[in-house]
Amino acid sequence: MIVFDLRCGNAHVFEAWFASSDAYADQRERALIRCPMCDDARIAKAVMAPNIAPKGDRPAGPPPEAMKVALAALAKAQKEALSGSEWVGRAFADRARAMHIGDADHAPIHGQATREEAKALVDEGVPIAPLPLPVVPPERAN
Numbered sequence: 053m054i055v056f057d058l059r060c061g062n063a064h065v066f067e068a069w070f071a072s073s074d075a076y077a078d079q080r081e082r083a084l085i086r087c088p089m090c091d092d093a094r095i096a097k098a099v100m101a102p103n104i105a106p107k108g109d110r111p112a113g114p115p116p117e118a119m120k121v122a123l124a125a126l127a128k129a130q131k132e133a134l135s136g137s138e139w140v141g142r143a144f145a146d147r148a149r150a151m152h153i154g155d156a157d158h159a160p161i162h163g164q165a166t167r168e169e170a171k172a173l174v175d176e177g178v179p180i181a182p183l184p185l186p187v188v189p190p191e192r193a194n
Contacts, residue, residue, distance in 0.1 A: 053123065053185070060087035061094030071186050086167055130185055137162045139190050145169040152178040162187060 056076060059065050064087050070076040079085050083093040137160035140147045144163030150156035162183065165173070173180050 057098040057100045058085065058095050059098035060090060060092040062087065062090050062092050064089045064092075065098050069186065071188060075186065084166065091167070127185055130183060130187075134162055134183075134187070136160055139163060139187070141189060145173060148173055148178050148180055149176065152176070 053069055054072060054076070055067055055069050057065055058068055066088055068076075068085065070079070076085075080095055085095045086093050087095070140161045140163040142164050144161065145165045147156060147161055147163070148165075151158055151161070165180075170180060170182075
């Protein structure tokens, strides 16, 4: 996992996590990354501040090891939650909608949806939720 500070075309800065630098580049190229404040898709990496140790008796942020442990626990919990779920990839919106109206089995699924597809599903009352961490499609897993 890698974290980047990103800036939209309207100068809003936000943080986003990616599986790799290539994943960031791919998502940016396909306009899948959007500003959470204004929905702008003109995204670029922002200048990131260096991690400098605090001076004197000022408290430091969470220790890097504690952050690693927390992320590992989150990743484990997500993996366990998805263990009984079927990866449907880009067919997620269609499958979720079909399940909602009763045209498909109600087995748990997970996959990919654009922001517009996700908004449409929510507007239609389809119960969906974003995953906290990116998922590597099975065909791209090592």
